[in-house]
Amino acid sequence: MLKAKEYQKICDCQSGIKRFTKNSFSIYDCQICKHRFAKVDKDLHQHISETYNDLYFYGGNDGYPDYLLDKEILINRGKYYSKILNKLINTGKVLDIGSASGFVLKGFTEMDWDGVGVEPNKSMAEYGRSELNLNIHNTSFEEFESEEKFDLIIMIQVIGHFYDLHKVLNKSHQLLKDDGLILVESWDRDSRVARLFGESWHEYSPPSVLHWFSIKSIQSVFEQHGLKAIKFGRPLKNLSIKHASSLLEGKSKSRLLKNLYNILGNSILGKFTFLYAPLDLFWMIFNKKKYE
Secondary structure, eight states: OBOGGGOSOOOOOOSEEEEEEETTEEEEEETTTOOEEEOOOSOHHHHHHHHSSHHHHHSOTTSOSOGGGGHHHHHHHHHHHHHHHTTTSOSOEEEEETOTTSHHHHHHHTTTOEEEEEOSOHHHHHHHHHHSOOEEEOSOTTTOOOSOOEEEEEEESOGGGOSSHHHHHHHHHHHEEEEEEEEEEEEBTTSHHHHHHGGGOTTOOTTTOOEEBOHHHHHHHHHTTTEEEEEEEOOOEEEEHHHHHHHHHHHOOOHHHHHHHHHHHTSGGGGOEEEEOOSSEEEEEEEEOOBO
């Protein structure tokens, strides 16, 4: 058990070794905690306003060609994870960080969870409130404040995007009830797929993504903040052909391939989905440690 005086950030990731450059951002590996990260020179507000504007959700490439098209996929994703969590915890109060328009959160509420979302993009937050009747706060999680305590916090495809990772994990620990859980879905930078593609791996896309985790490194970083991994899995993930084509178009250096991906994504086939094998994807559930 942790003593309160020991509960503080252990590593500031200041001793990083530069590995490579992507999108003009230097990517480092911390020599102490082995975390991989990119540094941002802009302040929090500028970074969020420039990175997560409406173009991120509708402009394609490293973002989404049209986030709203994934509505049913993401609602079902929420239900999928709710069924996993219901084996570990009774339904209660859930906080969805980086909730976007609230589709994943909607899946949880349809499975009898009482949901709250946090989303920095104004258009997405307003959609969730007006169209889905969800309680979504329009702010960054770094600036989010609440007197409530939550049974569960979910971070679906968001842990790599945080501006201040340590602040986020400290705050998550504070907002969790004793024995509360955090569900994380993320990409595995040590997977065979990531190693095969190297610097061209799809998830190396700063400034929208600033952190990259392996199975071991994510456990280490969360452990520093009083959060212990208790369950692990690799999910099957549905992707729309339009979304996948947009990602490939953004990563491709060939003009011919860019045009082909663009045509595919905007064709009638773009409306269909396919099952993405979880070779470089994982989920993990963390439990809040109690102080002595």
